[in-house]
Amino acid sequence: MRSMLGWVISSVLAVGITAVFLSTTAKSEQPTPVAGQGTFSTVELNCMDVKVKLSKVHEKDSLMRVNAGQNYKVISGKLMKPLHAKIVEDSLDGSELVKKAASFEEQLEDFRLHYQEYEVALTGLLKMDCEDQKQLFYTTLREVRDKRNAVYEDTQKLEQSVTEYKQVFGQFKETFEPKKEQDA
């Protein structure tokens, strides 16, 4: 009986400490707009209208994030990697292709991270009190916009990387000799 009571009390204590720790961590991750940042003496906006438009952007971007992520994943996992596997199997030189693929993977990681930051910031903005704090709302909007621009730059870099890989592949294809012909 005593041991059971001790177990319950220690469990409750452990749970309480964990909950406090988690809530502190979660709070620290929330965007914290700084009052007075930026110098806007006049901000004119229809809060309801802007929030509806931002919600639409949020909705569209979420869909685009999923679709873009799938396309990048397919390029990496279903095209680049199987090609590299065949190149290695045939003992051919595909080092340039592997380098470009590694660069693509790094950019993809940046894209994932930046989108996550942007999404958290936009969600925070949509929950903000716009009516009473228009200037603060606008300052935060500008910060969210910067984060979205970072995502846009990532997609541009990824597109560039995909194009460069195609060029390197073109060179590889030109100089390619099938293994059987080489052996013969």
Place this chain on the structure above:
Amino acid sequence: MRSRITPIKFSAGTSFMLLIGGAIVIAAVLVSVSMNLYFQSGTAQLDMSRPSLQAVRAQALQNDRFEGFKAGGPLTKKDLEQFEKLYSEKTRDVKRSTESFYPESMSDTSLGVWAQ
């Protein structure tokens, strides 16, 4: 002199209530840990089952059907032709992804905001 700790005694009903209470608290914490991981890991951003994304859920791509490039066997010129075709197809999709994040959709003009 020998000290002796008196054990706390609860009735069967109180013990049962403590057990149930403990189980509820533990369940609540495990749920909060899971939710925390769900949001912090980035899974939430990819979750199209969220109620706010109901309208666009059907437009999410189903790339499971895309077979991709076959890894087995020796590399031939025909394989390279096939790779090029598949890669070009996906390159077009990637270009569309870039256009979708064009900054204009969050500009002051698009949102109807004026600031000075």
